[in-house]
Amino acid sequence: MNHPHISPKFIQLLTFSAFLALLPWDLAYADPPYSFCPNTSNYTDGDQFQKNLNDVLHFLTSNASASKFYDSSTGNGTDHVYGAHMCLNYITNETCRDCIATAAQDILQVCPNTREAVVWEEVCQLRYSNQNFFGQVNVTGNIGLDNQQNISQPEQFKSVVKETLNNLTTEASAFNLSAKLMYATGEAAFEDKTIYALVQCTRDLSGDGCNSCLQTAITDVLNCCYFSIGARLLSRSCYLRYELYSFYGDASKSPSSTNDQGASGGKKMRTIITLMVVSACFALVLFASFIYCLVKKKAIKRVREGISRQANTRSDAGFPRIDLASIQAATDNFSDSNKLGEGGFGPVYKGILSDGKEVAVKRLSCCSEQGSEEFTNEVLLIMRLQHKNLVKLLGFCIDGEEKLLVYEFMPNRSLDVFLFDRSRRAQMDWNKRVNIIGGIARGVLYLHEDSRLRIIHRDLKASNVLLDYDLNPKIADFGMARIFAGTEGEANTAKIAGTFGYMAPEYAMQGTYSIKSDVFSFGVLLIEIITGRRNVGFHRTKRAPSLVAFAWTLWNEGNHVLELMDPMLKEESCSPDEFLRYLHIGLLCVQEDANERPTMSSVVVMLKSDSTTTSLCQPQQPAFSVGRFTDHYETSSPGFLSVNDLSISNVGPR
Numbered sequence: 233m234n235h236p237h238i239s240p241k242f243i244q245l246l247t248f249s250a251f252l253a254l255l256p257w258d259l260a261y262a263d264p265p266y267s268f269c270p271n272t273s274n275y276t277d278g279d280q281f282q283k284n285l286n287d288v289l290h291f292l293t294s295n296a297s298a299s300k301f302y303d304s305s306t307g308n309g310t311d312h313v314y315g316a317h318m319c320l321n322y323i324t325n326e327t328c329r330d331c332i333a334t335a336a337q338d339i340l341q342v343c344p345n346t347r348e349a350v351v352w353e354e355v356c357q358l359r360y361s362n363q364n365f366f367g368q369v370n371v372t373g374n375i376g377l378d379n380q381q382n383i384s385q386p387e388q389f390k391s392v393v394k395e396t397l398n399n400l401t402t403e404a405s406a407f408n409l410s411a412k413l414m415y416a417t418g419e420a421a422f423e424d425k426t427i428y429a430l431v432q433c434t435r436d437l438s439g440d441g442c443n444s445c446l447q448t449a450i451t452d453v454l455n456c457c458y459f460s461i462g463a464r465l466l467s468r469s470c471y472l473r474y475e476l477y478s479f480y481g482d483a484s485k486s487p488s489s490t491n492d493q494g495a496s497g498g499k500k501m502r503t504i505i506t507l508m509v510v511s512a513c514f515a516l517v518l519f520a521s522f523i524y525c526l527v528k529k530k531a532i533k534r535v536r537e538g539i540s541r542q543a544n545t546r547s548d549a550g551f552p553r554i555d556l557a558s559i560q561a562a563t564d565n566f567s568d569s570n571k572l573g574e575g576g577f578g579p580v581y582k583g584i585l586s587d588g589k590e591v592a593v594k595r596l597s598c599c600s601e602q603g604s605e606e607f608t609n610e611v612l613l614i615m616r617l618q619h620k621n622l623v624k625l626l627g628f629c630i631d632g633e634e635k636l637l638v639y640e641f642m643p644n645r646s647l648d649v650f651l652f653d654r655s656r657r658a659q660m661d662w663n664k665r666v667n668i669i670g671g672i673a674r675g676v677l678y679l680h681e682d683s684r685l686r687i688i689h690r691d692l693k694a695s696n697v698l699l700d701y702d703l704n705p706k707i708a709d710f711g712m713a714r715i716f717a718g719t720e721g722e723a724n725t726a727k728i729a730g731t732f733g734y735m736a737p738e739y740a741m742q743g744t745y746s747i748k749s750d751v752f753s754f755g756v757l758l759i760e761i762i763t764g765r766r767n768v769g770f771h772r773t774k775r776a777p778s779l780v781a782f783a784w785t786l787w788n789e790g791n792h793v794l795e796l797m798d799p800m801l802k803e804e805s806c807s808p809d810e811f812l813r814y815l816h817i818g819l820l821c822v823q824e825d826a827n828e829r830p831t832m833s834s835v836v837v838m839l840k841s842d843s844t845t846t847s848l849c850q851p852q853q854p855a856f857s858v859g860r861f862t863d864h865y866e867t868s869s870p871g872f873l874s875v876n877d878l879s880i881s882n883v884g885p886r
């Protein structure tokens with residue numbers, strides 16, 4: 233059943249790991265968020281301004297995955313709120329969405345109740361004001377950030393940096409259609425090194441506005457960070473940065489050498505380690521690409537044969553086939569207005585069948601061969617499965633190039649839509665969350681143990697949990713599941729196609745997956761649900777490269793562990809003991825050692841038990857996000873404890 237097959241996702245993952253390995257340089261910078269909160273008038277909780285602000289932040293967050301820049305305004309008179317976001321042009325849509333979601337949370341925390349605010353995260357910025365700022369440049373409050381390593385000949389270095397930035401400014405502000413991105417990157421040689429630079433303006437500016445914003449930024453950055461080998465300048469309508477390594481796009485361009493003068497021994501060590509990791513990752517990427525090319529042809533052929541066999545035998549399985557014409561009619565010929573979203577291997581449309589039934593139709597991208605295998609798999613598997621916490625497959629259609637799956641329609645979309653949106657999350661009180669967690673657990677348990685087949689989901693995450701009218705969870709997307717024969721409990725695959733942040737370490741690194749890999753993903757999901765935060769994109773401090781790492785650190789320190797509770801739960805009936813019990817179960821599920829993780833049936837029992845009657849065993853160190861470099865903690869600075877240093881015996885709150 234399992235043929236070796238390396239997906240492009242795997243290669244992306246490796247590239248991403250290589251990118252993450254570059255982080256140690258970035259960590260020479262202070263931690264985001266950086267903010268500017270002018271001391272203007274304040275709004276009060278519950279007033280119209282706050283409502284309008286929430287709307288604007290919601291609009292910006294929901295548009296961030298589709299656009300690197302967006303502005304929005306709402307309200308009248310003194311309650312008018314103007315807002316805008318900008319993501320650096322080189323990041324992906326998903327990273328942009330996650331970054332803006334983080335920024336929208338941060339902006340309310342770092343600038344509480346102010347009628348004007350700006351926050352900058354690692355790769356994006358978000359601002360709002362009661363004044364209309366669209367198209368205007370205001371350089372008050374510019375922030376310069378220094379890479380903290382000195383260059384040996386600042387004078388010569390700065391003249392090259394300045395010329396490069398000036399050239400890029402001209403390029404970015406050349407106001408014509410092809411330059412509408414208002415973004416430019418470039419390289420320049422300095423001695424034996426390469427300077428990499430980036431400039432970007434918010435797209436509401438005119439060419440002149442962009443030019444004037446960047447000119448001030450250049451002056452400011454040369455002032456603030458004269459000696460530095462790298463720096464960033466954060467302005468409200470523009471951004472610039474330069475470094476001696478490629479920080480945008482191509483992660484394989486690591487520096488040939490970095491400047492040694494003034495760099496501490498620790499930094500040199502980190503550089504060496506990072507270079508090693510980058511090289512290793514790069515070699516892996518090359519190897520994976522090679523294998524991928526080798527295997528792809530065979531795999532495609534096999535899948536094609538599989539599908540035609542499938543199509544021929546399907547009719548006698550007594551399974552409802554739906555013809556293409558009915559589906560086209562139901563979805564208004566796959567019109568954009570009916571599109572619900574983009575799944576792992578194609579778009580999902582809302583449809584209304586001729587009998588009035590609302591359905592969701594998953595359409596395998598017509599021309600991409602990748603995904604066909606998952607498609608066949610999904611049809612085969614789902615038709616055998618019936619559980620109230622699994623999304624129901626109503627029918628399917630294979631017609632030439634078209635391959636379609638028809639599911640029951642879920643009006644409340646997916647869990648991530650609810651969980652990572654402040655206004656919707658407010659509807660999820662503690663009891664609803666307990667119900668969702670329990671439902672997911674029972675659904676996964678059914679897959680693992682109770683169905684006739686043993687199925688490992690392998691891509692359990694918030695966006696694969698759909699919600700019905702009453703917010704009951706239904707697990708979707710079995711595309712990556714595999715059928716296991718009888719007692720076989722673990723398998724090895726060269727194809728790694730999960731989702732960053734939810735993947736168990738043994739799966740992401742060795743391709744070994746078992747039911748315990750799903751338990752890991754479930755643990756991440758549980759912690760996200762009770763904290764209201766995403767595991768990935770969580771980069772609040774150096775101590776907490778991910779939500780799981782942060783949770784582990786607080787758990788060990790004990791006294792601040794309740795800080796993890798979603799603030800929206802504090803106001804109502806969630807008891808601290810209940811919260812701690814759930815967090816405890818979550819941490820047991822994300823333990824690094826797969827053997828230590830509980831099975832799904834124990835999880836279901838633990839979730840049900842009364843906290844007073846059961847004592848859970850203590851969790852051991854969790855695995856942090858794959859590819860994350862845990863060696864970058866500033867062990868030299870007091871107060872920053874390396875996560876690796878944490879003693880396993882020192883566990884448990886209190």
Ligand SMILES: *[C@@H]1O[C@H](CO)[C@@H](O)[C@H](O)[C@H]1NC(C)=O
Nearest residue numbers: 269270271272273274346347
């Ligand atoms: C902020 O403004 C208020 C009212 O104008 C003033 O009383 C307060 O001192 C200001 N605070 C700072 C830090 O400037």
Ligand SMILES: *[C@@H]1O[C@H](CO)[C@@H](O)[C@H](O)[C@H]1NC(C)=O
Nearest residue numbers: 271272273274275344345346
């Ligand atoms: C607004 O609130 C902030 C923080 O609560 C406070 O520091 C500031 O002085 C307030 N400004 C005004 C004008 O009241």
Ligand SMILES: *[C@@H]1O[C@H](CO)[C@@H](O)[C@H](O)[C@H]1NC(C)=O
Nearest residue numbers: 290291292294295296298299
């Ligand atoms: C931006 O968000 C709003 C509200 O969610 C939505 O109506 C609009 O279509 C979005 N625009 C884009 C370009 O996605």
Ligand SMILES: *[C@@H]1O[C@H](CO)[C@@H](O)[C@H](O)[C@H]1NC(C)=O
Nearest residue numbers: 297298299300324325326574
């Ligand atoms: C990102 O969003 C842009 C704008 O909507 C779109 O053109 C592009 O295809 C998206 N990219 C990906 C990888 O989804």
Ligand SMILES: *[C@@H]1O[C@H](CO)[C@@H](O)[C@H](O)[C@H]1NC(C)=O
Nearest residue numbers: 280284306307308309311312
């Ligand atoms: C703005 O004012 C108009 C007319 O007074 C009103 O209908 C509308 O609801 C107001 N909009 C907001 C967002 O307050």
Ligand SMILES: *[C@@H]1O[C@H](CO)[C@@H](O)[C@H](O)[C@H]1NC(C)=O
Nearest residue numbers: 270348368369370371372373
């Ligand atoms: C620039 O922004 C500051 C603070 O937001 C504000 O006080 C000032 O009036 C603005 N300047 C201009 C020219 O708009």
Ligand SMILES: *[C@@H]1O[C@H](CO)[C@@H](O)[C@H](O)[C@H]1NC(C)=O
Nearest residue numbers: 392395396399418419420421
């Ligand atoms: C800047 O642009 C000028 C004119 O196009 C070019 O001669 C010069 O080499 C450029 N400088 C850098 C550092 O790229």
Ligand SMILES: *[C@@H]1O[C@H](CO)[C@@H](O)[C@H](O)[C@H]1NC(C)=O
Nearest residue numbers: 403404406407408409410411
């Ligand atoms: C438009 O912008 C591009 C990219 O910066 C530039 O190469 C081109 O010369 C510009 N065209 C005009 C007419 O200015």
Ligand SMILES: *[C@@H]1O[C@H](CO)[C@@H](O)[C@H](O)[C@H]1NC(C)=O
Nearest residue numbers: 380381382383459493494495
């Ligand atoms: C960099 O050089 C400046 C000026 O000589 C000095 O004040 C600063 O301490 C140096 N920083 C480092 C990290 O060596």
